[in-house]
Amino acid sequence: MGSERYPVRHSGIYHNLPTFDSSIKDLTAIVTGANGISGFHTMRVLLESPQRWSKVYALSRRPPPKEMMALLSPDQRSRVQHVAVDFLEDPKKIADAMTSGGVKADYIFFYSYLQPRPPPGAMVWSNSEELVKVNSALLDNFLGALRSAKITPKRFLLQTGAKNYGVHIGRARMPAIESDPQPAHLEPNFYYPQEKSLFEYCKENNTAWNVIRPAWILGAVNNAQMNALHPFAIYAAVQAQKGEPLYFAGDWGAWQGESHHSTAMLTGYLSEWAVLEDKCKNEAFNSQDTGPISWDRFYEELVRWFGVEKGISPPEEDLSKFQEFSGRAGKDTPMGYGPAPVFRSLFSLVDWAKKEENKEAWQQLMKASRGQLTDDPFQDPQANFEFGDAAFLAVGSLAMNKARRLGWTGFVDTIEALFEMYSEMGDLGMVPKMKVDKAKPLV
DSSP: OOGGGSOOEEETTEEEEOOOOTTOOSEEEEEESTTSHHHHHHHHHHHTOTTTEEEEEEEESSOOOHHHHTTSOHHHHHTEEEEEOOTTSOHHHHHHHHHHTTOOOSEEEEOOOOOOOOOTTOOTTOOHHHHHHHHHHHHHHHHHHHHHHTOOOSEEEEEOOGGGGTTTTBOOOSSBOTTSOOOTTTSOOTHHHHHHHHHHHHHHHTOEEEEEEESEEEOOOSOOTTOTTHHHHHHHHHHHHHTOOBOOSSOHHHHHSEEOEEEHHHHHHHHHHHHHOGGGTTEEEEEOOSOOEEHHHHHHHHHHHHTOTTOBOOOOOOGGGSEEEEOBOGGGSSSSOSOOOEEEESOOHHHHHTSHHHHHHHHHHHHHTTTSOOOOGGGSHHHHHHHHHHTTSOOOOBOOHHHHHTTOOOBOOHHHHHHHHHHHHHHTTSSOOOSSSSOOOOO
8 A cells, every 4th residue: 555545744844755554564674884874864764663663773884873873762772773794794794693683674775885085186986996896795795695694675775876877977967867878888886786786686586676866965974974065064163263254166157056965864764665665666766855955055054054254255256266177078978978067166175174274273163162072074184075075066966756756745955954964963073063043944
């Protein structure tokens, strides 16, 4: 029985969420990569429904930090069992750990991911072959362990992302739709071998699958290196501490252009809906908030949230001052034709984070917080700020038509989601407490 027979519901800032039949109950789930943004927030979504999800097995090398688990209620924490596994190890060892832990799984949500550091000065994701090697191994070893442990789920959900469409390579068709061909001939991408492995496993075991493809993912977890908008809270707080305005690294076109994000909680709701709907089996779905924002509107809120008294310095108009980066052109793009896209940048957040005055301002903020602000991202500028630089790249949008046609109606205002994220990051000791109580939604 599908969720379309029931009224939609709201949960905080998340609207028009599905309601499921009460006969769906006592389910068990494996969530891999439970310490990451997507894994942790999908776990939170499942734990919201104690009748439906009686047990969640969190599989990762280390248990989720106590600060993150403190975001859950005592009842929710009681239904989580962590099983320590390393998916780069032998499948038999992984299977033994799951068997010892008594792991059962009606559904599996796979979010495990490793980001090998690219060569110095190289762009994020430039080390594509290494990414393929390590991330293909994560899934292949886990699938081997499931076979060995004789754990066979009803549905296996794999999360990949917008890079499926080659948006990081060059011009891709917009909005991206799930039936677009994968530009596998242009560059190695671990999404493609992962899908192949998943499809083979599911065929062997009569298991249905889903693939979920979000864009820039938003959510509060301790390891925020891949959260592209986390660095902007740090940037705003430091600029406020120094008494300086916020500067924008891009040009006017980027400043006013619409950008789209994928809040991890909303993607978690979408993922739960996808695996529980029979009509969604063996389908891939994009995931976006469906409420675009601009840098203009985002910076306007950053100023308010972090008390930047000097406000915003307008984007630079003299194009000769920018450093330009070009993507691929012609046949080397996902579209197969067209000129190279050009991206302009005045400065790098990585370079900004290496400056002593900014490190010192952060130390002042940590001292003033009396122990509330404990994280120091300035210890590794490359790792903690490079995704912020990547966020300036306009990667287009993901169409939500397919999910909508099948009944998905979930929505969150990305500005409100960002405020919620920074608020929880404040609880985790990652960013200073904000100066205001709530966001101004884009309504």
